[in-house]
Amino acid sequence: MSESAETPALPKVRIATTSLAGCFGCHMSFLDIDERILDLMKIAEFDRSPITDIKHCSPCDIALIEGGVCNAENAHVLREMRANAKILVAIGACAINGGLPAMRNRLDVGDILNEVYRDLDGVQSHVPNDPELPLLFDKVYPVNEVVRVDYFIPGCPPSADAIWKYLNDLILGRMPRLDHSLLHYD
């Protein structure tokens, strides 16, 4: 009797990803794992992600969050993913400390909108106010100031090797660690 007939296939690890107030650079870096994604797909599948274009998150094992929280839609998406994910990972500088978008935090958000949409020459004369547009927050918040975060992968972006190592550790149940060569904030 073959072993495979007796051993039921392990359920695949479900991974959800999203980019909030980020630049998709962390997702690009994730895709830089190149052909290793084929190995990953043998044991994992994607839930909500730009890769699948699924719009809402369902129960999953790992959620990778890129970007900080700059508006109401970011907060909704983040909370939905937190509610569904067993492990939530903040990935990249923006998710971890707000990153470059958070450099607006010392300015008043009303002043910024007026400057960009009303006062600059050659632009429209009012701040956009369509109900479909998510409400901007006063500040850009790191992910861990909005929901509980289980793990953090710093970097701008973290290298493909760092993401690969971390994901492997998580999936295989090891204590995830990045050594000096993989740990970078820039």
Added chain:
Amino acid sequence: MSGTETAIVVDEIPVPFKPGQTILEAALEAGVYIPHLCAHPEFAPHGSCKLCTVIVNGRNASACTLKAAAGQEIEVDTPDLHAYRRTLVQMLFVEGNHFCPGCEKSGNCQLQALAYDSEMMTPHFVEFYPHRPVDASHPDVLIDFNRCIQCELCVRASRDVDGKSIFALVGRGMASHIVVNSPSGKLGDTNFSVADKAAHVCPVGAILIKRVGYAVPIGERRYDLEAISEEASRCAGEEVR
């Protein structure tokens, strides 16, 4: 005479010391790394960052200010102290605006290097996002106070080496900050020079020389290539930085 009268014990390793040496000086000379940030071999110790905290015969002490003495048994590399140092670094990160991807010092920054060394994955605490204007008034040097950690190395260098006393730390507690000694408060209105020692001692990206920021690419810099602890051990006995 037995060696114990001129040696301290650091993590069970005997470390010789010369009279007058601090624990930090003796340890670094012997290749035993103790993390430190505000300490600099050319200046009087400041004892403010507390990253060099060690346990000496059961009590916490700053290795940069406490003189080595026979009979000291010192703990440096323990999980508790490791976590404690990481917490200090995390607090320094959230207190300022430390956006490494946008900083020219990234890779050469001692704060960042110590964060790498203590495996800081997140600043953890709620970010302060303070408002600290940049002073670009000087033709050759830029001051970005967002990254200042108030180690006072520039204060010490300008006062003790350059003889100019251009910088000072004012205020108390959360209001402490570095000021520039000129009527306008701007560096451009002082006799500060790029040749001054104070222009070259900043451990973070607060005092930056203009027009050389990216002469060495990101990824090929000092602490990109080697962890700060490994560098210190390798360079033991040489001039301590």
